[in-house]
Amino acid sequence: MTKYSLKNKYLLLLLLLVAINKAHADSGYKLWLEYNKITYQRASAVYRQQLRYLIFPAASDQLKAARGELLKGLDGMLSILPGDAKTITDGQTLVIGTRQSLKSLSIVVPDTIGSEGYLIKTAFIHQKKYTIITANTDVAVLYGVFNFLKLIQTNQPISNLNIADHPRIMYRVLDHWDNLNRTVERGYAGSSIWNWHKLPGIIDQRYIDYARANASVGINGSVINNVNADALILSPQYLTKIQALANVFRVYGIKIYLSVKFSSPVELGGLKTADPLDAAVKKWWADKADEIYRYIPDFGGFLVKANSEGQPGPQTYGRTHADGANMLADALAPHHGIVMWRAFVYDNNVPDDRSKQAYNEFKPFDGKFKDNVIIQVKNGPIDFQPREPFHPLFGAMPNTALMMEFQLTQEYLGFSTHLVYEAPLFAECLQSDTYTQGKGSTVSRVIKGDFNKKLITGMAGVANIGSDLNWCGHPFAQANWYAFGRMAWNPDQSPAAIADDWLKMTFTNNTVFVSPVKKLMLQSRENTVNYMTPLGLHHIMGVSTHYGPGPWVDNAGRPDWNATYYHKADSAGIGFNRTGTGSNALEQYAPQVNAHWGNLQTCPDEYLLWFHHLRWTYKMRSGRSLWDEMVHHYYQGADSVKQMGLTWDKMQGKIDAERFTEVKQLMQTQLAEATTWRDACVLYFQTFSKMPIGAGYPKPAHPLSYYKDMKFYYVPGIGGNNYMTN
Structure with missing residues (x-):
């Protein structure tokens, strides 16, 4: 055999090995619908x-x-x-x-x-x-x-x-914050999957696979555009494109919904006003609804963000949220459509605790909304933080349909570089007892309509889906999409059982893999809370981007965008006093909840600084001072990420090499970012406590000034308004 032919032989063998390797590689595109061959x-x-x-x-x-x-x-x-x-x-x-x-x-x-x-x-x-x-x-x-x-x-x-x-919730909907230019606000997995330029003529296979994945977990609705809506979405040019998507989704039992801009009659229709009580405005919306249903006979309805963060709404014309929602409800009613009206409202000009504003604006209108209106309420009263108490509106409006809104895209949970399984977050909220109908009045029971069978019910999840090959940026972020669907079908399902199913469907049934990785997943959200916002701290991320720590932010343009507004750290202590001696936000909860969280003897450590401003030397249940407890949580959080990485290293060879390597690299990135969060926050709060970091902890690698000066350019997920939080 000649040297040349031998070289060719080795080259062919190499190509064959590469081909075999590619055949066994897995990009994650198939999600939990892998249908791997049963080898046992x-x-x-x-x-x-x-x-x-x-x-x-x-x-x-x-x-x-x-x-x-x-x-x-x-x-x-x-x-x-x-x-x-x-x-x-x-x-x-x-x-x-x-x-x-x-x-x-x-x-x-x-x-x-x-x-x-x-x-x-x-x-x-x-x-x-x-x-x-x-x-x-x-x-x-x-x-x-x-x-x-x-x-x-x-x-x-x-x-x-x-x-x-059977599903316990009627409307189980993914909310996409996708813009018409294919950017995704708070999206961390690439551009929008909706290729508007090629629609309606070209139906991408991804649209079909998206619908399949949703149907597999019982999701039956999709809001395909950003709540900060562009009026153009209602134009005939786009309705033709939306019709093409609706035709795909219908096969899998999914209805299309649209986010609409309240001022569309002015911007698109040429009217001089969008006043919901104006006859011409009412007619415009009724005619527009008729037009939409001619394109899409099973159209689901509208999602509306109004009078929040600069968005127009009925209050622009001296009207109420009920006036605006009911006007749209009347337009949709002949076609059996619904209005999902968001309760995420807060106003810089209202001199009150931001956490109270949604309750204050919506509670007075309980029972005033039409039957086909459902109020979409975030799980907590601020904004999808790593940990929040349940929103006080749940249970406070017994005659109004309320729709849970969770965020799957990890805006405040490390984007798509941190492994954070969100099902424990969902369950923590859903199983909270509101006491509004006596003991056992959980949030889950409220949104299922257990206390008023006449109400429609719903759950929404802000999608974490983009054009990345694996859909969600991080292989494990797929689990949050999956878990949302499962818990929208039945809010009382166990996060552990869901994780077990997802791991087996997505990777392997091998218990040597499933058991330790499930444990890792179930702990992951708590790890993140610890290295970001322990003990009830909240909203201390970087300004605008929401990337990385920013507890020092005090110049964001308005008080309630500043981190200092929320943690209120000073030489005396730290925390937001929401008891009767402070903002009295606790008054919005049932007396039993108020008493439990308002009393330092019974308030869980997890919510301590959410409701109380305490001195740095306050003695915690652990016996440590508040300062030492905070330091302990920050270091424990970062160390837990390190332990996650060590666990994952042992999984080599138990799943495909491609996803193993990708997750390994992501965990290394997460550890570096968790350490940055830890060091930056501990150093910043130390400037107020004046207390030492314990001798057993490694000292931060850099001075505080280093972390304050860190800049992140072109962070994904930023919309047109750099301070917009949706």
């Missing part, structure tokens, strides 16, 4: 035996999508495509269809499943064993199929099933 032979054999054949009449587009998903999943996991059959007498084992299409089987379907629930049941028919997936509607069959596939993905037994499930 016994389990694979059992599934194969139980899934030999398929009866699945699929006439509608939704049922065809469900059937296609089922075949895709089964072939991917088991390398089988169950055969078709026309009757149930030939030994087929999997029967799927609507209740109507399977009526000859006389299957008893619980009334509780409604129009979106499903039944997965093992039954004996003519002395043969079948697995039946059925529901009252086509889209519910799709949900049932996804859940059935999840059972196999997570290695659950399917030989004796009796699952009847």
Whole structure:
């Protein structure tokens, strides 16, 4: 063999190895719908035996999508495509269809499943064993199929099933803060996935896969544009494009909603006013609604941000939030659309605690909103902070529909470089007891409408999705999208169970991987709170960008944009006094909650500085001084990130190399940024406490001036208004 041919042989071998490596690489694009091949032979054999054949009449587009998903999943996991059959007498084992299409089987379907629930049941028919997936509607069959596939993905037994499930929330919606120029406000995963220039003619496969992913967790709505809306979204030019997206989403049971600018009648319609009580304005909105529904017959409705952060609204014309929301509700009512009216309002000219303003503006209008209006309330009273107490509006408006708003995009949680599993944050809020209807009146029960069955219900999540190949920037950020869908379907689901499913569906069923990484995920949010905002501190991030620490910010243009407004550190102590001797924000909560958080003996450490201003030497439950406790939390937070990295290092070889390496590098970045947060905050607050950092802690690498002088250029996610927080 010549030297030349030998060289070629080695080159071919190298190319083959590269090809093999690429074949096993994983970009994360498939999300939790990986449908990885089941390698455990016994389990694979059992599934194969139980899934030999398929009866699945699929006439509608939704049922065809469900059937296609089922075949895709089964072939991917088991390398089988169950055969078709026309009757149930030939030994087929999997029967799927609507209740109507399977009526000859006389299957008893619980009334509780409604129009979106499903039944997965093992039954004996003519002395043969079948697995039946059925529901009252086509889209519910799709949900049932996804859940059935999840059972196999997570290695659950399917030989004796009796699952009847239904969503507890009606409107389960992703809110995209995407602009028409494809930037994404507070978006950290690339540009917008909506390629407006190519619509309506070109339907990207990503739109279909986006819809599939949402349907797989029961999300049934998508607001596709920024709440800081551009009036152009309502123009015919864009309605044609939106129609094309709606046609894709409809197949997967997803309705499109639009964020609308309240001044659209002026900016787009040429009117001189947008006064909601003006007859011409009412007509303009009614005509616009009629026009939208001609393009999109199943259009969901409007999301509105009004009279907040410079956005126009009814108060611009001396009217109320109820006046504005009800006017839009009347326009949508003939088409069964809804109005999601955001309660995120605060005014620099109101000389009161910012955390009180939404309650003060909306509470007086309880019962004044139309039946198709739902007030969208952030989980906490400030703005998606790493930790906040639940918003006082929950439970305070028993005659008004309230919609939970969580933020999946990590605006205050390290963007897309920090691993933060948000389900514990969601659960912490949802399981908080408001006491507004007595003990057990949890936020979850309030938003499910348990105390007023006449109300519509909803949950919204601010999307963390962008054009990055893996959708969310960080592989583990996908878990927040997944968890939101699961908890919007059922707000009482366990974060641990959700994490377990997501890891198995996304990576592997190997318990050597799943067990330690699930533990890591469940601890990750608390780690972040510790190195950013421990003990109830909040809103101390960098100005404008919200990137990195900025507890020293005091020149942001208005008081309630400054970090110093919130922590109120001085030589005497630190914390925002919201008790009766301070802003009295606690008065907005039920007496039991007020008493619990207002009393230093019962207020949890987690909310201590949210509600109290305390001296630096205040003795904590741990026996440490407040200063030493704060230092302890900051250092514990950063050290926990280091421990996360060590745990992850042990996962090498247990998943694909591509995602292992990506997460490893991200964890190294997170550790560096957590250390910066720790050092900057400890040094800054030390200028007030005048107390030493404990001898057991490593000293910060730089002086405070270094951290104050740090600049970050072209930070992603900044909108047109650098101080806008949405």
